Amino acid sequence: MVDEWEERYEERKSHSEKLKNGLRIRIFGPYAGDCSYILTSVADRITQEEGYDAKTCLSVPDVRSLSEIEKGPTYNWEASLQCIRFGIVGVFVFMKAKRERFGEWGPFAHPNKYSNRKSSTQELNSSVVLEFSEWLNQSPQNEDVLVIYEDDMEDVLGSLILGRVEEGEITTREITTSGWGDTVNSIVRAICGQCQFWMTNLKPVIDSQLDD
Secondary structure: HHHHHHHHHHHHHHHHHHHHHHHEEEOOOOOOOOOOOHHHHHHHHHHHHHOEEEEEHHHOOOOHHHHHHHHEEEEEEHHHHHHHHHEEEEEEEEEEHHHHOOOOOOOOOOOOOOOOOHHHHHHHHHHHHHHHHHHHHOOOOOOOOOEEEEHHHHHHHHHHHOHHHOOOOOOOEOOOOOOOOHHHHHHHHHHHHHHHHHHHHHHHHHHHHOOO
């Protein structure tokens, strides 16, 4: 009897682990300055510590998402499309243009008195808005998306985000961050808090992917 119970428990545990690994979480966010390291650290933590398949566009096979050129990093749209195409759930992180993330000569490092901090933040997140719009175009359902705003970002971005987020049709999380490590921890907690919902509500989708 005990052996049968243990066998069933192990079967359920094994299937649960397969489901977690089958939940392909694709994380989108700005890559300028230290933002890329923050997002990569988030994906690594969720994969290594929680057992999910979490990746950013930087991890797309055979595609370089950032090309170092004289003017700085340039985003590769093809990497975004691959992430969108093969992801089951999408996380879109909108981050602030914090000075400490970009070093002394970064594009958002030293705004002068004529610059607009709101415009800098919008510019930083411009690629994320495009990715978010493309995800919704390819997957019109709302339950496979999580939007994370850092430090009251929804007020800064305003009309850049589609109305469905503002109307509450898409799940959002607001996080308050301080240093680099705290930002990583806050994003990881926000994503992991949504994972159980995805595991329950998207189980048929995940199962079908595992059977392919």
